[in-house]
Amino acid sequence: xxxxxxxxxxxxxxxxxxxxxxxxxxxLLDHERIETTEAKAKEIRGFAERMITLxxxxxxxARRRALGFLRSKAVVSKLFDDVxxxxxxxxxxxxxxxKTRRRVGDMAKMVAIELVAKGSETExxxxxxxxxxxGKKSSQAAPASGSKAASDKxxx
Numbered sequence: 797x798x799x800x801x802x803x804x805x806x807x808x809x810x811x812x813x814x815x816x817x818x819x820x821x822x823x824l825l826d827h828e829r830i831e832t833t834e835a836k837a838k839e840i841r842g843f844a845e846r847m848i849t850l851x852x853x854x855x856x857x858a859r860r861r862a863l864g865f866l867r868s869k870a871v872v873s874k875l876f877d878d879v880x881x882x883x884x885x886x887x888x889x890x891x892x893x894x895k896t897r898r899r900v901g902d903m904a905k906m907v908a909i910e911l912v913a914k915g916s917e918t919e920x921x922x923x924x925x926x927x928x929x930x931g932k933k934s935s936q937a938a939p940a941s942g943s944k945a946a947s948d949k950x951x952x
Contacts, residue, residue: 804835817843822867824891825875829910831896837909841891844909848890851880882913 806813820840824830825847832840847865850858854876862872883890894908 804839806835806839818865818867821847821865822871824909824911825866825879826868826871828879829908831906831908833899834893834895834905834907837893837907841893841909845888845890847875848879848883848911851875852883854880879911879913882911886913 806816808816816836817840820830820832820836821843824840824844843865847862850862859872859876862875863869866872866875890912892910892912894910896906896908898904899906
């Protein structure tokens with residue numbers, strides 16, 4: 797019986813499973829969006845959020861703990877320099893799961909797991925110029941038609 801035992805086994809032995817988690821979290825922090833199965837994504841979400849929390853701490857012991865888990869020194873430096881800064885004001889919930897498709901070979905549910913700040917920054921930045929452009933277009937369209945009507949009146 798598996799009563800009170802947390803986590804998914806994913807059909808792997810312990811060392812293989814930990815290697816998978818470390819590799820997926822490293823890829824997620826490197827690319828900021830990866831596609832994997834739903835079960836794997838739900839498992840690595842906690843590890844990724846823990847690494848971002850270490851990055852927000854920013855101290856040497858936190859950096860050493862991150863280096864002990866992540867596969868790449870370059871990813872650790874990106875985590876502490878770039879990624880952690882984007883989540884400075886956020887108190888958790890750094891990742892998002894987006895259901896994408898079913899894998900053709902075995903019909904496994906696939907999801908994209910991504911860092912939240914990446915999407916929200918682009919949405920916020922694209923929303924502001926879009927609103928300004930719409931306002932400018934409508935304000936520019938009215939005088940243009942008005943001046944066109946005025947020029948038509950002058951001609952006739």
